[in-house]
Amino acid sequence: MPTLSSKGNAMPASPIRKLVPFAENAKKEGKTVYHLNIGQPDIETPKVALDAMHNFDLKVIEYSNSEGIASYRKGLSNYYQKAGIDIKMEDIMITTGGSEALLFAFQTTLNPGEEIIIPEPFYANYNGFAVSSGVKIVPVEASIKDGFALPPIEEFEKLITDKTKGILICNPGNPTGYLYSKDELEKLRDLVKKHDLYFFADEVYREFCYDGAEPHSVMNLEGIDDNIILIDSVSKRYSMCGARIGALISRNKPLMANAMKFAQARLSPPTFGQVASEAALKTPSSYFEEVITEYVERRNILVDGLNKIPGVFCPKPKGAFYCMASLPIKDSDHFCEWILSEFDHNGETVMMAPAGGFYANKALGKNEVRLAYVLNKEALIRSVEILEEALKVYPGRI
Amino acid sequence: MPTLSSKGNAMPASPIRKLVPFAENAKKEGKTVYHLNIGQPDIETPKVALDAMHNFDLKVIEYSNSEGIASYRKGLSNYYQKAGIDIKMEDIMITTGGSEALLFAFQTTLNPGEEIIIPEPFYANYNGFAVSSGVKIVPVEASIKDGFALPPIEEFEKLITDKTKGILICNPGNPTGYLYSKDELEKLRDLVKKHDLYFFADEVYREFCYDGAEPHSVMNLEGIDDNIILIDSVSKRYSMCGARIGALISRNKPLMANAMKFAQARLSPPTFGQVASEAALKTPSSYFEEVITEYVERRNILVDGLNKIPGVFCPKPKGAFYCMASLPIKDSDHFCEWILSEFDHNGETVMMAPAGGFYANKALGKNEVRLAYVLNKEALIRSVEILEEALKVYPGRI
Numbered sequence: 076m077p078t079l080s081s082k083g084n085a086m087p088a089s090p091i092r093k094l095v096p097f098a099e100n101a102k103k104e105g106k107t108v109y110h111l112n113i114g115q116p117d118i119e120t121p122k123v124a125l126d127a128m129h130n131f132d133l134k135v136i137e138y139s140n141s142e143g144i145a146s147y148r149k150g151l152s153n154y155y156q157k158a159g160i161d162i163k164m165e166d167i168m169i170t171t172g173g174s175e176a177l178l179f180a181f182q183t184t185l186n187p188g189e190e191i192i193i194p195e196p197f198y199a200n201y202n203g204f205a206v207s208s209g210v211k212i213v214p215v216e217a218s219i220k221d222g223f224a225l226p227p228i229e230e231f232e233k234l235i236t237d238k239t240k241g242i243l244i245c246n247p248g249n250p251t252g253y254l255y256s257k258d259e260l261e262k263l264r265d266l267v268k269k270h271d272l273y274f275f276a277d278e279v280y281r282e283f284c285y286d287g288a289e290p291h292s293v294m295n296l297e298g299i300d301d302n303i304i305l306i307d308s309v310s311k312r313y314s315m316c317g318a319r320i321g322a323l324i325s326r327n328k329p330l331m332a333n334a335m336k337f338a339q340a341r342l343s344p345p346t347f348g349q350v351a352s353e354a355a356l357k358t359p360s361s362y363f364e365e366v367i368t369e370y371v372e373r374r375n376i377l378v379d380g381l382n383k384i385p386g387v388f389c390p391k392p393k394g395a396f397y398c399m400a401s402l403p404i405k406d407s408d409h410f411c412e413w414i415l416s417e418f419d420h421n422g423e424t425v426m427m428a429p430a431g432g433f434y435a436n437k438a439l440g441k442n443e444v445r446l447a448y449v450l451n452k453e454a455l456i457r458s459v460e461i462l463e464e465a466l467k468v469y470p471g472r473i
Numbered sequence: 474m475p476t477l478s479s480k481g482n483a484m485p486a487s488p489i490r491k492l493v494p495f496a497e498n499a500k501k502e503g504k505t506v507y508h509l510n511i512g513q514p515d516i517e518t519p520k521v522a523l524d525a526m527h528n529f530d531l532k533v534i535e536y537s538n539s540e541g542i543a544s545y546r547k548g549l550s551n552y553y554q555k556a557g558i559d560i561k562m563e564d565i566m567i568t569t570g571g572s573e574a575l576l577f578a579f580q581t582t583l584n585p586g587e588e589i590i591i592p593e594p595f596y597a598n599y600n601g602f603a604v605s606s607g608v609k610i611v612p613v614e615a616s617i618k619d620g621f622a623l624p625p626i627e628e629f630e631k632l633i634t635d636k637t638k639g640i641l642i643c644n645p646g647n648p649t650g651y652l653y654s655k656d657e658l659e660k661l662r663d664l665v666k667k668h669d670l671y672f673f674a675d676e677v678y679r680e681f682c683y684d685g686a687e688p689h690s691v692m693n694l695e696g697i698d699d700n701i702i703l704i705d706s707v708s709k710r711y712s713m714c715g716a717r718i719g720a721l722i723s724r725n726k727p728l729m730a731n732a733m734k735f736a737q738a739r740l741s742p743p744t745f746g747q748v749a750s751e752a753a754l755k756t757p758s759s760y761f762e763e764v765i766t767e768y769v770e771r772r773n774i775l776v777d778g779l780n781k782i783p784g785v786f787c788p789k790p791k792g793a794f795y796c797m798a799s800l801p802i803k804d805s806d807h808f809c810e811w812i813l814s815e816f817d818h819n820g821e822t823v824m825m826a827p828a829g830g831f832y833a834n835k836a837l838g839k840n841e842v843r844l845a846y847v848l849n850k851e852a853l854i855r856s857v858e859i860l861e862e863a864l865k866v867y868p869g870r871i
Contacts, residue, residue: 076669076699076700076725076727077582077638077639077669077670077671077699077700079581079582079727079728079731080580080581080582080583080584080731081584082580082581082584083580083581083582083728083731083732083734083735084731086731086734086735086738087734088733088734088737089539089734089737092737115535115536116533117533118533119532119533120532120533120534124534125529125532125534128526128527128529128745129526129527129528129529130527131523131526131527134517134518134523135514135515135516135517135518135712135713136518136522136523136712136713136714136715136716136749137513137714137715138513138714138715139715141487171569171717171739171743172739172740174738174739174740175739178739182478182480182481182605183477183478183480183481184475184477184478184481185478186478186479186480187585187607200737200738200739200740202738203734203735203737203738203739204738207580207735207738209585240475241475271474271475272475273475301474301475302474302475314533314534315533315534316534316535316536316740316741317534317535317536317537317741317743317744317745318534318743318744318745319569319717319740319741319742319743319744327474329474329477330477330481333477333478333481333482333484334481335486336481336484336485336486336487336601337481337484337601337605339486339487339490339598339601340484340572340598340600340601340602340605341569341570341572341573341576341598341601342570342572342598342714342717343714343715343717344717345569345715345716345717345743345745345746346715346716346717347526347715347716347743347745347746347749348743348745348746351534351745
């Protein structure tokens, strides 16, 4: 058998993957499992998007342009303009999910061996795209005690070497839910400008901001037009993760020209998904109001519930639909396995994501878990009860 | 401005891309342009696939499994079994087009600097995936005089070094339309076995075989189960290029396990496209019979017509829907520009793909073009007439 690539061997497996057999087994044993482990919302996709599929009237499912369907790019530009972000159609390339946008961004700007600084905990799949591009992630620790606020800018600056090529943030954040303030973003802007770095920003959760908080886009930071690369996606915004439609956005024209060569090699983003995404731009504002109201209620149930459990601490995030909680345990990998395999409360249990997968520094996050509030309120109330009961009897409790 | 990656700079632009402004300009001037340059069929997508979209009844467009929807993988396994190819569900990973399958195959098996041997002319986008993976393509010349038959196996063997990791073929071939015989494939099998190489086979045109010819899949070659990687796609088979659904297929379990890590990093292939593709498995055989009849008639009109033009030679292919023709010219890049910008016949002209983009050896293919017979018969008859008239007056004719 010929050898496999070193890259393939180095690719990290999904941190949740190893829990899957435990969850499957729990179900086989008749347990109900509440899935707090994934970012797949249960919210319905807007009717206008589904109707675009029902009424799809083309006879040939053709390739679209490699940069995406022109009318959709135009519509997306309007969407940003209305949100106060000046993004022109020519700054936008439609991609196969935010995932491909990130891959194109890395491939277009980073050479193997170069480094990007990312506040941790961070979205675990950034690791995969970094390995795929031969790039090194240099983490800077954000603390649960501060609710995962931006670490002091000096901590970033300390890590800058001649290999540093960029800084990546997710705002609002997965897995933390933290929403960066304008002031925090301007500090990053100044650093990016000083060292002429790329500023990658994953803003796929921008519609999900709570308690009157406003999202600030990196695209509105002045003086670094050529440095900014925005990653966007319809997956969470319209609860259509399966459409696989994202966008790579930059005002840096040579960068977009090179990204276009990667886009041409893979021909085009999905046509059905683009048609649905373009239709989704007509989603009424009442849809988002209802969704936001729902998520705020869910967040409050989950986060307030968690903080009432002795030994548990969970900062209340202002965005996205995740929260990170520290538990009175030593090893969340073990706890998340144990709660699926050895525990139930009235026949029910929960699946959570151990936080280790979101940290590059393997010493961190051992007592933390990520929970997604993508389930209905009753399920969340029960999940908190289950977790409380589990912690009472968990042998590894500290 | 921070520097761009060397990879992004090295990525080849689409060979047809530079002709696009000339074609757009021709249209602005009121010319009709027959597009023989692209592999986008005008054949209608099967009704069963379109109906699956019209009747799509899920309320949330969720991620599918990273390896694809189980029922679709099962259905695809049945499709191969019926075609006499023993492929099990667990050998199949659904990808975002054949493009992603190829990218995963390269990333999983090849280290930067390693080499793959490909008979040329070959599909131009292989270059993009090779650059993307840091891999070197080593071409072996197939001759238009032999209709692009497999070059002597000694020619492959001469090129094998300690960096050679695999051989890639496209069968039936894009851009040649050549269909490899069982004997040719067995010669490659023996070579692959002798040197323990990967055998990548792009068989996306397998349904398009003419004159009673049968496609032979590499999956039916004995003794090299762990070496074979099959690339497939629904794009051409069901005329649904825009669905972006392909498949990576191998019986090599460690390889598929590593490919799965790349698949997880990008979450899932498109849900809509998978639903349409699963429905397309029920396409009646009458659909393919009609399509094959149509393509044979088109091929005969185009190829027979081309061969009647003085100085033109075009082997008659037995598969796919492309042909390569040599013309009495020195520089097909110039000719393809000229025919769009300087020529018309009764207000009409043609767009063709200069063959240079399909050769790694830049000395080859200068007098060749690729033509796709994806237009209706009347358009093809006119295209041949236009080309004949153009060659009569082309200043660069030799």
